Amino acid sequence: MTQWTVHGTRRIYESEWMSVDLDDVEIPDGERFEHHVLRLPFASTAVVVVRDEHVLLMWRHRFTTDVWGWEIPAGRLEAGETAETAAVRETEEETGYRVRVEPLVTINPLNGLSSHTTHVFTGTDAAKTGEHDPAEAARVEWVPLDEIPGLIRKGLVPCGITLAALTTYLTLTAWSGPPSGPRRAG
Incomplete structure (x- = not known):
């Protein structure tokens, strides 16, 4: 055993x-x-927001590692909240965009040391509802999906949850196409 x-x-x-x-x-x-x-008493959510072959990313500093990098919207569930509701709420609070979400993958980012779970979603139908939260990000941008591997290679995606979510999204869409249809070749 x-x-x-x-x-x-x-x-x-x-x-x-x-x-x-x-x-x-x-x-x-x-x-x-x-x-x-x-x-951690509450699971967290993260959302890969996609639109027209672009992904919505936040450029932010993390004091814990003293590193700047690109991240997807993410945060913890509140008591009694579903992962889907938290994903929509966190995305809108952090980026100023409201989205429709579909499950992508559930991960345990540090399963050798932590019981924590993160539910990752794909966000679509992004509608601007306001401005991003400046406490969460210095800026929010739509970054072309084909630039993500280069950002990863340069170390500009240091967040483990973001890295896992983006690479999962890119891997799965390369095999099956994004939720909105097949991926263009080229």
Whole structure:
């Protein structure tokens, strides 16, 4: 058997945003030790907003890593909120665009250390409803999808959730076409 066994959990820190636990785990060879686990009480959402072979991206700074980069709209679910509702809300709050969403993929960004889940959606039918939130992004732009691989190679998409969402979208649409129809060759 290759599954780890959890014998217990000891909470080290807790806030409304997260908790840090020490889980008493046993690995398949019988070794037992404490493993740090970050637990977030709410899942998050992220949205790859596409229109006319472009994706809506936010240029922003993250103080935690002191890095500037392109990100898709994302945020946590509020209590009682569905992932779909949160995705629409977060996109509009952060970018000033209201979208219709369809599920793309669900990921666990740090599954070796965290129980956190992010539900990623494809956003379509973007309608401008206001301005972007300057606390969320220095600017918001429609970037051609064919420029995304170059931005990734240059290290300009440092956010793991954004990177996973964009590469998943590009991979799946290369095989099946975007939600609005087949992808043009060329």
